[in-house]
Amino acid sequence: MxxxxxxxxxxxxxxxxxxKALDNVTFEVKKGEIHALVGENGAGKSTLIKIxxxxxxxxxxxxIYKGKEIKINSPKQAKDLGxxxxxxxxxxCPNLTVADNIFLGxxxxxxxxxxxxxxxxxxxxxxxxxxxxxxEIDPKIITSNLSIAQQQIVEIAKALxxxxxxxxxxxxxxxxxxxxxxxxxxxxxxxxxxxISVIYISHRLEEIFKIADTATIxxxxxxxxxxxxxxxxxxxxxxxxxxxxxxxxxxxxxIQESSKKQExxxxxxxxxxxxxxxxxxxxxxxxxxVGFSGLIGAGRTDLMKALSGQLKFDKGKIIIKGEEKIFNxxxxxxxxxxxxxxxxxxxxxxxxxxxxxENITISFxxxxxxxxxxFSSKEKKFTNEFISRLNIKPANLETPVITxxxxxxxxxxxAKWLITExxxxxxxxxxxxxxxxxxxxxxxxxxxxxxxxKGIIFVSSELPEILLVSDKILVMNKGKLAGEFLNKDATExxxxxxxx
Amino acid sequence: MALKENLANSKTKKKFGLFSGIRIRDxxxxxxxxxxxxxxxxxxxxxxxxxxxxxxxxxxxxxxxIVGVGMTFIMITGNIDLAVGSYLALSGVLVxxxxxxxxPWYLAVIIIMIFMGLIGAxxxxxxxxxxxxxxxxxxxxLGIASGAALAYTGGKPIFIKNQAFISxxxxxxxxxxxxxxxxxxxxxxxQFVLRKTKFxxxxxxxxxxxxxxxxxxxxxxxxxxxxxAITGMLSGLSGSIMAGRLxxxxxxxxxxxxxxxxxxxxxxxxxLAGGVGNMWGLLIGAxxxxxxxxxxxxxxxxxxYQIIAKGLIIYIAILIDRQTRQAGLGKSRI
Ligand SMILES: Nc1ncnc2c1ncn2[C@@H]1O[C@H](COP(=O)(O)OP(=O)(O)OP(=O)(O)O)[C@@H](O)[C@H]1O
Ligand SMILES: [Mg+2]
Numbered sequence: 001m002x003x004x005x006x007x008x009x010x011x012x013x014x015x016x017x018x019x020k021a022l023d024n025v026t027f028e029v030k031k032g033e034i035h036a037l038v039g040e041n042g043a044g045k046s047t048l049i050k051i052x053x054x055x056x057x058x059x060x061x062x063x064i065y066k067g068k069e070i071k072i073n074s075p076k077q078a079k080d081l082g083x084x085x086x087x088x089x090x091x092x093c094p095n096l097t098v099a100d101n102i103f104l105g106x107x108x109x110x111x112x113x114x115x116x117x118x119x120x121x122x123x124x125x126x127x128x129x130x131x132x133x134x135x136e137i138d139p140k141i142i143t144s145n146l147s148i149a150q151q152q153i154v155e156i157a158k159a160l161x162x163x164x165x166x167x168x169x170x171x172x173x174x175x176x177x178x179x180x181x182x183x184x185x186x187x188x189x190x191x192x193x194x195x196i197s198v199i200y201i202s203h204r205l206e207e208i209f210k211i212a213d214t215a216t217i218x219x220x221x222x223x224x225x226x227x228x229x230x231x232x233x234x235x236x237x238x239x240x241x242x243x244x245x246x247x248x249x250x251x252x253x254x255i256q257e258s259s260k261k262q263e264x265x266x267x268x269x270x271x272x273x274x275x276x277x278x279x280x281x282x283x284x285x286x287x288x289x290v291g292f293s294g295l296i297g298a299g300r301t302d303l304m305k306a307l308s309g310q311l312k313f314d315k316g317k318i319i320i321k322g323e324e325k326i327f328n329x330x331x332x333x334x335x336x337x338x339x340x341x342x343x344x345x346x347x348x349x350x351x352x353x354x355x356x357x358e359n360i361t362i363s364f365x366x367x368x369x370x371x372x373x374x375f376s377s378k379e380k381k382f383t384n385e386f387i388s389r390l391n392i393k394p395a396n397l398e399t400p401v402i403t404x405x406x407x408x409x410x411x412x413x414x415a416k417w418l419i420t421e422x423x424x425x426x427x428x429x430x431x432x433x434x435x436x437x438x439x440x441x442x443x444x445x446x447x448x449x450x451x452x453x454k455g456i457i458f459v460s461s462e463l464p465e466i467l468l469v470s471d472k473i474l475v476m477n478k479g480k481l482a483g484e485f486l487n488k489d490a491t492e493x494x495x496x497x498x499x500x
Numbered sequence: 501m502a503l504k505e506n507l508a509n510s511k512t513k514k515k516f517g518l519f520s521g522i523r524i525r526d527x528x529x530x531x532x533x534x535x536x537x538x539x540x541x542x543x544x545x546x547x548x549x550x551x552x553x554x555x556x557x558x559x560x561x562x563x564x565x566i567v568g569v570g571m572t573f574i575m576i577t578g579n580i581d582l583a584v585g586s587y588l589a590l591s592g593v594l595v596x597x598x599x600x601x602x603x604p605w606y607l608a609v610i611i612i613m614i615f616m617g618l619i620g621a622x623x624x625x626x627x628x629x630x631x632x633x634x635x636x637x638x639x640x641x642l643g644i645a646s647g648a649a650l651a652y653t654g655g656k657p658i659f660i661k662n663q664a665f666i667s668x669x670x671x672x673x674x675x676x677x678x679x680x681x682x683x684x685x686x687x688x689x690x691q692f693v694l695r696k697t698k699f700x701x702x703x704x705x706x707x708x709x710x711x712x713x714x715x716x717x718x719x720x721x722x723x724x725x726x727x728x729a730i731t732g733m734l735s736g737l738s739g740s741i742m743a744g745r746l747x748x749x750x751x752x753x754x755x756x757x758x759x760x761x762x763x764x765x766x767x768x769x770x771x772l773a774g775g776v777g778n779m780w781g782l783l784i785g786a787x788x789x790x791x792x793x794x795x796x797x798x799x800x801x802x803x804x805y806q807i808i809a810k811g812l813i814i815y816i817a818i819l820i821d822r823q824t825r826q827a828g829l830g831k832s833r834i
Binding site: 330348351362 | 705708709717719775
C-alpha cells in the first residue's frame with residue numbers, strides 16, 4: 001500500500017485545569033481522504049483539531065506533517081503550512097462586510113500603496129458563494145446582519161479561499177439545511193479529487209456515512225478507534241462513542257387521536273415584516289409541537305424573533321389564549337409566557353462571564369428568590385437536575401461556560417429556558433451541535449412539556465428530527481408559508497419540494 | 501448515578517459564598533500590595549508600619565472604598581462614571597448649606613444621599629434610555645456638577661458648625677475612625693448584593709452580554725439606572741463625610757478622587773469591558789492606591805512626584821494582574 005499520510009499526531013495529551021481533554025491520542029490522516037472525527041460532546045474533537053491548527057499547544061506528543069516532525073505554534077503558521085480551519089464557534093468580525101471577512105489577513109491589494117481592492121474582493125466573494133454553495137449572500141452586507149447559517153457559509157467560503165492541502169471542518173453543517181449541506185458535500189468531494197485532505201466533524205452521523213472514507217472515534221479524551229467507513233455502521237459508531245448501547249427511541253403520539261383538549265394557546269394572524277416574512281398565519285394548541293422547516297433565509301428565525309418580542313412586525317396579530325398581545329421587548333413576551341431558545345447561543349443566549357449555574361438560572365431567578373435574595377440551595381438543586389438530565393459535561397455547577405465544548409454550551413443554552421417551563425416554547429435549531437444521546441434527551445423533554453399542555457414551536461433544518469418530533473409541520477419558503485402537513489402525511493420529499 | 505456525582509461536586513466546591521469573588525487573579529495585586537508594604541516598612545525606619553499609620557491610611561481610603569462600591573457596580577454593567585469627584589464637591593457644599601439652616605445632621609445626610617441618588621439616576625437614565633456612552637455623559641456631568649458647586653459658593657468653602665456632623669468625618673468608634681466603620685459595612689453590603697441578589701447577578705449579565713441579557717428578559721435599563729443611582733447615593737455619603745472632616749463644604753475637593761476610585765476598582769480586577777469584578781478586589785486596590793500616597797509622604801517625597809509614582813505603580817499593578825489572569829484562563833479560546 002502506498003498511502004501517503006498528510007500528517008500524524010502521535011500520543012497527544014492535553015490537560016485543562018480539572019479536565020484531561022486528550023489522553024494519549026494518535027490521529028493520522030491520509031492524503032486526499034475525507035476523515036471523520038466523531039465523539040460525544042466534550043470528547044475532545046475540537047481540542048484535537050485546535051492543536052493541529054496552532055491554537056493550543058499539546059502537553060505531550062508529536063506532530064509529523066508531510067514526513068517531518070514540526071511544532072505548530074500559531075494559527076498563522078498552520079495557514080502557511082497549508083492547513084485551514086473552519087472553527088465550530090463562528091469567528092467573523094461582526095462590524096466588517098462579508099467580503100472583508102472573507103479576505104481578512106489575506107487582502108487583495110492594489111498598487112504599492114496597498115489599499116484594498118474592494119471590487120475584486122466583492123466579485124470574488126460573490127463567485128465563491130454562488131459557485132460553491134449556491135447561495136446568494138451579498139458580500140457588501142455588514143456581517144452582523146447575517147443569520148447563523150449564513151455566517152457559517154461565509155466561514156466555509158473563507159476557509160476555501162486559501163490554498164490549502166488540509167481543510168479542517170468542525171461542524172460546518174450544524175446550522176445548514178439539507179440543500180446547502182449537499183452542496184458542501186459536492187465541494188468536499190471536489191477537494192478530495194484534487195488530493196486535498198479533509199477532516200470532518202459532525203454530530204449528524206448520517207453525513208459521516210455519506211461523505212467520509214475513514215472515521216476516528218473519541219470518547220472522554222481517549223482514542224477508541226480508527227476504521228474505514230465500510231467497516232462501520234450507525235449503531236456501532238454510536239456504541240463506540242457512548243460506550244454502551246443507547247436507547248434512541250422516541251415514541252410518537254398522535255395528537256389528533258389522543259383526547260387532548262383543543263385549547264388554542266397561540267394564534268398568529270397575517271403577520272408581516274417587510275423584506276423578512278409575509279402574511280404568516282397559524283395556530284398552536286396546548287400540547288402540540290409545531291415544526292418549522294425551510295431553507296436558510298426562508299425567514300424562520302425572523303418570524304420567531306417577532307413572536308418573542310425581539311423584532312417589531314409591520315402588520316398582523318399575535319393572540320395568546322384569546323387575547324391580542326403587543327410585545328415591545330422580550331420582557332413582554334416572557335410575561336405572556338412565550339420564550340425562545342436562540343439559534344445564536346454565543347451572542348444572544350449565553351453569558352461567557354458566567355458559570356453553568358448562573359447561566360441556567362438567569363431567567364429563573366424570580367422563582368428562586370425572595371425580596372431579591374437568591375436562595376443558593378434551590379439554585380443548586382434545579383441546576384443539578386438539568387445538568388444530569390441533559391448530561392452536561394463536565395457535570396459541575398461552577399464550570400465557566402467559556403471553557404466548555406460547543407455542544408455542552410448548547411445544552412446550557414437550552415436548559416436555561418427549559419427550566420422556566422414556559423407556556424409556549426420556541427426552539428430555534430435547539431440541537432445544533434449536540435450529540436445523539438443529548439438530542440434524544442431534548443426530544444424527550446419537549447415531549448414531556450407538550451404532555452403537560454405546553455405548546456412548542458420547533459424550528460430545525462434537519463428534516464429527520466422535524467419529522468420525528470412535530471405533530472404538525474409548516475414549511476416556509478422566501479418569507480411565506482408554503483405549506484402545512486400533519487405528521488402522518490409528511491415526508492422528506494414533500495417538505496423539500498415546498499421548501500426549495 | 502450522575503446526579504450523585506453532581507451533588508458531591510457541588511458540596512466539595514463551595515464557591516457560592518460571599519467570598520466567592522476571591523480568585524487567583526486577585527493574588528497578583530495582593531502580592532504587589534504586600535511588597536509595597538514591606539518596601540515602605542524598611543525605608544521608613546518604622547514610621548510606616550504602625551497601627552496608628554494603618555488607621556490613617558484606612559481613613560484615607562475609606563472614601564475611595566465607599567464610592568468604589570458604587571463604581572464597581574457601574575463598571576460591572578460595562579459603564580463608567582467620571583463625575584464622582586465632582587459629586588464629592590457638590591454634595592459637600594450642599595450638605596453644608598442645609599446644615600446652615602439648622603437641619604439635624606442625620607436628616608442632612610439622608611437628604612443629600614437621596615438628592616445625589618436622584619442625580620445618579622438621571623445620569624443612568626440618560627445613559628440607558630438614550631443609549632449614550634457613559635464616558636461622555638458623565639464627563640458632561642463632571643462639568644455640570646463641579647461648575648454648580650463653584651457657582652453656588654463663589655469658589656469659597658461653606659463652614660460647618662454642627663458638631664455631631666463633624667464627628668462623622670473625625671470621630672472614632674473605639675479606636676477605629678468612623679469613616680472606616682462605615683466603609684467596612686458598605687463594602688460588605690456591596691459584596692452581598694453583588695453575589696447574593698438578583699440585582700447583582702443581573703449587573704454581571706448586562707455587562708457580560710447585553711444582547712443575551714435583553715433576550716433573557718432582564719430589564720437592562722433599570723439595572724444601569726440603579727447602578728448609577730447607588731453610586732450617586734454613596735457619593736453623597738462620601739461627600740458628607742469629607743465635609744465633616746474638613747469642617748466645611750469645599751467646592752474644590754475631589755480633584756484626584758476620580759483617579760483614585762477608578763484606579764482602585766480597576767486594580768482590583770474589575771474589567772473596564774464589564775461583566776467581571778468584585779468588592780474584595782476593590783478593597784485591595786483602594787489600599788494599594790492609598791498606601792502609595794501615604795508611604796511616599798512619610799518618606800518625604802514631594803506631592804508632584806507622588807502623582808507620577810502613583811501612575812507608574814498603577815501601570816505595574818495592572819500588568820501583574822493581567823499576567824495572573826492569563827495564567828488562570830485560556831486566553832485563546834475560540
Ligand atoms: N479552554 C478550555 N479550558 C478548559 N477546558 C476546556 C477548554 N477547552 C475545552 N475544554 C474541555 O475539554 C474537553 C473537550 O472539549 P472539546 O471542545 O474538544 O470537545 P468536543 O469533542 O469538540 O465537543 P463538542 O461536540 O461539544 O464540540 C471538554 O471537557 C471541555 O470542557
Ligand atoms: Mg467541538
